[in-house]
Amino acid sequence: MGRGSAGERIEPIEEPANGKATASRKGTRRLGNQPPRYRFFLNPYRDVRFTTCPQCAGKTQVRKPPLVIHVDPMQLVALNKTCRYCPFCDLLIAHQDEIEGFLANLFSDLGPESVGNPYLVIGAEDRADWLRGVRTPVY
Numbered sequence: 001m002g003r004g005s006a007g008e009r010i011e012p013i014e015e016p017a018n019g020k021a022t023a024s025r026k027g028t029r030r031l032g033n034q035p036p037r038y039r040f041f042l043n044p045y046r047d048v049r050f051t052t053c054p055q056c057a058g059k060t061q062v063r064k065p066p067l068v069i070h071v072d073p074m075q076l077v078a079l080n081k082t083c084r085y086c087p088f089c090d091l092l093i094a095h096q097d098e099i100e101g102f103l104a105n106l107f108s109d110l111g112p113e114s115v116g117n118p119y120l121v122i123g124a125e126d127r128a129d130w131l132r133g134v135r136t137p138v139y
Helices: 096-110 127-135
Strands: 039-043 062-063 066-071 075-080 083-086 091-095 119-124
Touching: 039 096, 039 119, 066 096, 066 127, 075 096, 075 127, 091 096, 096 119
Parallel strands: 039 091
Antiparallel strands: 062 083, 066 075, 066 119, 083 091
16 A cells, blocks of 8 residues: 555554664665664644654754765765753654755755755764765765
8 A cells, every 4th residue: 555545554663771762664765874863753834843842842952963865866965963952752853944955955066966865864974984984085
């Protein structure tokens, strides 16, 4: 069945030993071997900044994870982005307008043909790996 169809089966939420809830999905393909670090939400609203969590109404904190973003056709960008984070729900919220502004500025210099292309936030990268990539010159 397609996503969001009326007869779609909803997987139960499991509570693992570490206390972070995750959806159990058999056969779900993921990129990489690491377990998911956060639940992620891309905020499309310019006028809402989520200082409180949309799920539990608790105060959100600021977290700055390196986000890995795929831009069509074949570009990967690692962006150290300030996001809102709810420690109770383990929810990371990034603002779409800020990400799109950064990508437009980046690609206007590097590759103007990629400005405005579709993109996908793949996930968060380990800070040590991100720092190694920043410090390593690209030839």
